[in-house]
Amino acid sequence: MGPAYISVVDLASAMSELSEPVAYSEYQCVECDYSLDTRSEITCFAELQRSSLHIQSYDTVAQILGRLLSMTSQRVCPECSGKLIKNTYMNEAPQLLILHIPYANIKISQKMNIGGKTLCLKGVVYYGNYHYTSRMIDSDKNIWFHDGMTTGSGSQSQGSVTKIKSKYLNKCNRKSVALLVYAQI
Numbered sequence: 001m002g003p004a005y006i007s008v009v010d011l012a013s014a015m016s017e018l019s020e021p022v023a024y025s026e027y028q029c030v031e032c033d034y035s036l037d038t039r040s041e042i043t044c045f046a047e048l049q050r051s052s053l054h055i056q057s058y059d060t061v062a063q064i065l066g067r068l069l070s071m072t073s074q075r076v077c078p079e080c081s082g083k084l085i086k087n088t089y090m091n092e093a094p095q096l097l098i099l100h101i102p103y104a105n106i107k108i109s110q111k112m113n114i115g116g117k118t119l120c121l122k123g124v125v126y127y128g129n130y131h132y133t134s135r136m137i138d139s140d141k142n143i144w145f146h147d148g149m150t151t152g153s154g155s156q157s158q159g160s161v162t163k164i165k166s167k168y169l170n171k172c173n174r175k176s177v178a179l180l181v182y183a184q185i
């Protein structure tokens with residue numbers, strides 16, 4: 001995945017900034033009709049490393065993403081002092097969605113429904129010991145492992161994603177999840 005000193009998270013975020021907006025967000029008061037447009041939390045990249053998402057080991061990726069789409073905030077309504085919730089609405093389902101979620105113990109959803117479309121897990125990027133590796137999942141649901149230091153330009157077959165145990169994708173040779181890559185089928 002390239003030299004260790006390039007952050008794959010920064011790279012994914014920067015690449016995704018070039019995309020058309022796929023969502024819009026607004027703060028909405030839980031007590032009255034007040035709302036305020038704000039920057040969307042989602043492009044083709046979404047940061048899930050946020051304390052406000054209260055991530056637990058029993059959460060699925062789909063559940064965490066759901067909380068990002070309707071997120072509590074510290075802000076209060078200027079009209080009535082009620083709590084403001086930051087809601088995000090998808091204009092369209094993204095073709096590609098890269099999630100930064102550096103927690104090893106969540107449940108990695110293989111499919112998610114977003115904006116009326118199904119997004120499938122296509123890859124996982126792992127980080128550890130100053131080095132990135134990855135697993136890709138092809139359209140026949142086969143897992144392919146890639147590590148530039150050992151597999152070179154090729155990839156190593158790791159069987160079918162339909163036969164793995166639920167936590168298999170959370171770790172890879174003692175490296176932990178850095179990014180999850182989803183795409184429409």
Ligand SMILES: [Zn+2]
Nearest residue numbers: 029032077080
């Ligand atoms: Zn209000």
